[in-house]
Amino acid sequence: MFSSKKKHLFLALGLAALLVTATGSQAKVEGDTIYMGVAVSLTGKYSTNGKNTKDGYDLAVKRINEMGGVKVGGKSYKISLIYYDDESTPARAAQLTERLINQDGVKFMLGAYGSGITKAMAPVTEKYQIPHVEGNGAARELFTQGYKYLFATLSTSDYYLREAVNLMAEVAKQQGKKPSQVRIAMAFENDPFSLDIRAGVTEDAKKHGMKVVVDDKLPPELNDMSATLTKVKALKPDMLVVSGHAKGATLVARQTEDMQVKVPMVATTHCDSAKIAENLGAAAEGILCASQWDRSLSYKDKWFGTAEEYAKLFEKEFNYAPPYQAAESTAAVLVYVDAFQRANSFDTKKVRDAIAKTDLMTFYGPIKFDSTGKNIAKPMVLYQVQGGEYKVVAPQRWASAKLIFPRQEASAKR
Structure with missing residues (x-):
């Protein structure tokens, strides 16, 4: 029963x-x-x-x-x-x-x-x-x-935050540095999804010669990231990468603000479902978010029309952005x-x-679909919280806004 x-x-x-x-x-x-x-x-x-x-x-x-x-x-x-x-x-x-x-x-x-x-x-x-x-x-x-x-x-999932690592490498070059000088802190939930993201991040970090200075596993009942963020604050990495589903996105935004942890680039998953831009104000500003989809993309079909038209219909039905x-x-x-x-x-x-x-x-x-059942036709996108909104900043062909770097400049503009 x-x-x-x-x-x-x-x-x-x-x-x-x-x-x-x-x-x-x-x-x-x-x-x-x-x-x-x-x-x-x-x-x-x-x-x-x-x-x-x-x-x-x-x-x-x-x-x-x-x-x-x-x-x-x-x-x-x-x-x-x-x-x-x-x-x-x-x-x-x-x-x-x-x-x-x-x-x-x-x-x-x-x-x-x-x-x-x-x-x-x-x-x-x-x-x-x-x-x-x-x-x-x-x-x-x-x-x-x-x-x-x-x-x-x-x-x-191994592709979710690869784009953030590659974006960090581009920023380093623009600043006259070598990507191999970039130092990364990472924290991931111990589940198949998040561990795959870790694999993708570490593969691309290794490709660029970047150094991982923090590599933490988050607890299953995720209610606090202070232990990881204490390390991050002390070591001052160039980039913090987090995957802990909706709770992880909320915690990294809230606790980096509360603990005054200054990291030039912070990238996470599940920002939109956690509604960090809507709920956390300045604490969310400048955070990079992996996304499978965004309403600004130029996709269209016979059922819903454009991505934006789908989003408006969803909002009308459920009273929140999809x-x-x-x-x-x-x-x-x-x-x-x-x-x-x-x-x-x-x-x-x-x-x-x-x-x-x-x-x-x-x-x-x-x-x-390929022979394994994966969708091989659709790319990931990366957006950044800017002015309380999610703006696509990578890949370049889909970008609707320029990356704000370091993250602290986004908070200051807010």
């Missing part, structure tokens, strides 16, 4: 006609509704990003259904999602995936939030040969296991819609093969 904490939420977004459940490899279709399953963190330490993920799915489903649904076999179908709360726990997510497949009859899965939870779910969907499209599990190891049914709309976790989740639903219609079928094998051949432009960016 599952506890009362389990939230089994049916989002019925279309009226079902005669109820007929498909059998065999066919998906669960009842009347004019195709059901998809989601185990996502509605409670627990990932609940903030879990809500972002859910909101992204819900907006996609609402939009698709408003536009007439999914056209398959000459008939239009609405999409409905069956949700369970994984409580931010990998083991629970795997259990719920089994339940969605075996008890609820779901034949198509959308992803959870987080690499650790996705890692627990992927063997289950692979065992049952259930297509599994996700936008929030970025760990490299997910795509080295030979999975044939797992696909990700996002860039893998972080990339929401956008990449919406994109996962669009991948399914495109694959259903190209396959002209709800047969799981045919849909899986159609997903594998995806070559799609969306408001979120281009989506094209």
Whole structure:
């Protein structure tokens, strides 16, 4: 039995006609509704990003259904999602995936939030040969296991903060220094996502000959970074790199301000979902943030229009600006819609093969999967908090503002 904490939420977004459940490899279709399953963190330490993920799915489903649904076999179908709360726990997510497949009859899965939870779910969907499209599990190891049914709309996590290291190397050259003179402090949560980011940062730091002077692991229940920041304050590195999900982004902004830790460049993940620009004022100024997506990018699709138009629709629906976790989740639903219609079928094998051949432009960016299920078409971007707003500063081709360096100049301008 599952506890009362389990939230089994049916989002019925279309009226079902005669109820007929498909059998065999066919998906669960009842009347004019195709059901998809989601185990996502509605409670627990990932609940903030879990809500972002859910909101992204819900907006996609609402939009698709408003536009007439999914056209398959000459008939239009609405999409409905069956949700369970994984409580931010990998083991629970795997259990719920089994339940969605075996008890609820779901034949198509959308992803959870987080690499650790996705890692627990992927063997289950692979065992049952259930297509599994996700936008929030970025760990490299997910795509080295030979999975044939797992696909990700996002860039893998080792690329999240590489751009910050390369940007630091460029700044050093502009200042007449060698990149090898740059000294880096790092602090990462001990989870697959953050450790992949560490791997990417250390690979590029080594490429430039940079010296790592602090290399800390953050505790799972992250409520304080003062131990790491005390070292940083004493050693005075040129750059501080942090990955601790939404809590880590909030803490690095707040505690560098409180402790008066002056670092010329600070780069982290999850700034937008943590809402550091909106909530922390001057403490957030100048911080660099890795992002899978930004509303200023010139991407466009037939469902939402431009990235900016998507953002405005999201804000109207949920009353907050969409972080990339929401956008990449919406994109996962669009991948399914495109694959259903190209396959002209709800047969799981045919849909899986159609997903594998995806070559799609969306408001979120281009989506094209390699043989491992990774999206190889979309680049990462890096933005900086400037004047209480997130401004894209790298790569140069996508930049909407110039980098403010050192970080303290951004705080002073505020």
